[in-house]
Amino acid sequence: QVQVVESGGGSVQAGGSLRLSCATSGRPFGNYGIGWFRRAPGKEREFVAAINWRGDSPSYADSVKDRFTISRDNTKHTELSYLQMNSLIPEDTAVYYCAAVRSSAMSISSTFYDYWGRGTQVTVSS
DSSP states (O other): OEEEEEEOOEEEETTOOEEEEEEEEESSOOOOEEEEEEEOTTSOEEEEEEEOTTOOSOEEOTTTTTTEEEEEEEOSSEEEEEEEEOSOOGGGOEEEEEEEESSSOOOSOGGGOOEEOOOEEEEEEO
């Protein structure tokens, strides 16, 4: 059983920053690709950022490029991924989801991922 748990959401004013965390743990242990997605009110879920097992060649949606940074810190039993969000704008308001897949690769497609967290709310006020 693989668990994915997000944390770090909250409310912030435009121009502010937040850092989301994603903890992936459970059995069977293995390499995981990580993706972050978000769903804004009344909109479809959309890709935000993704990173492979090695932590190189991250991918970003155009809307967050140069503002958001995805990273990861792999340990023996719990793998952590972070989404640093800077220069936040009201359009970033959404529920943010972390997703994982037992693969060394990553993808911008939500269907690539097998395990999902419950999401964390991010609210940006103007």
